[in-house]
Amino acid sequence: MKTVLMLTNFSETSRKAITSYLKIHSQLKSDSKFGLLNVYSAPKTGQSQLLKIDDILEQYSLQDLKREKQQIDKVAGLDKLDIDLISGKGDLVKVINQLNEKRPIDLIVLGSKGSNILKQLILGSNTDKVVRLSKCPVLVIPENIDFKKPKKIVFATDLKDCRFKKHFERLANIIRFFSAELLILNVYKETKPDGQLFEEMMNIHLKDIPHSFYYIQNNDAANGISSFLVENQADMLALIERPGNLLVKMFHHSVTNQLALSAEMPLLVFHS
Structure with missing residues (x-):
């Protein structure tokens, strides 16, 4: 950087x-x-x-x-x-x-x-x-965490982020800088999406970076992401913020019901 x-x-x-x-x-x-x-x-x-x-x-x-x-x-x-x-x-x-x-x-x-x-x-x-x-x-x-060099970074995506290729390059650069592992997560409600094209594109940008793809079913995206972060002992959450305030849409229901991210960790955001 x-x-x-x-x-x-x-x-x-x-x-x-x-x-x-x-x-x-x-x-x-x-x-x-x-x-x-x-x-x-x-x-x-x-x-x-x-x-x-x-x-x-x-x-x-x-x-x-x-x-x-x-x-x-x-x-x-x-x-x-x-x-x-x-x-x-x-x-x-x-x-x-x-x-x-x-x-x-x-x-x-x-x-x-x-x-x-x-x-x-x-x-x-x-x-x-x-x-x-x-x-x-x-x-x-x-402020309440002791920020350390991240070993595992979770990138949560709805697979529509493939339109923003420049952000994948930026994400890859930050992952390389920290020498971290990237866990790419998609949370879906009913039918598992076809992520083949998305994975192929990500593999190109991340060819020299340890990474893996995960698809989990959960009717509440925030709960699904939160559980995944805890279970995999992640150190950072990465997201792409798109027009319409994706973060608010994704997490509003859980936050208002005190079900927001239970894991306290840094948030890395790329803006479309």
């Missing part, structure tokens, strides 16, 4: 996610470029006052970014790590997408308060906005 963008609001949650990711990254051979992004909002006021306030808020943001980097370096034990400090104003997703246009971002890393990431995606949050609207792969790390 060439460019990794880490999001911070200077909270303990974001700091823990960033430091845990950097500790793992430092153990792997990579020449990645890192960016640490903080986005601030300016209050509504007159034009002349707004310019002055913008300058002040930007200075505060950059000062806080410098202090945050010092804390991250100290906790992660990476004193010489080169991290670009980026201060942005306005809408978080808009700033991210503008940065992505200037230099393609291979991965966004952000922390999630609490263990139930999917519930936050449904209720709405900055996590939700970044996952749904940014054009880059997003790794969401819940």
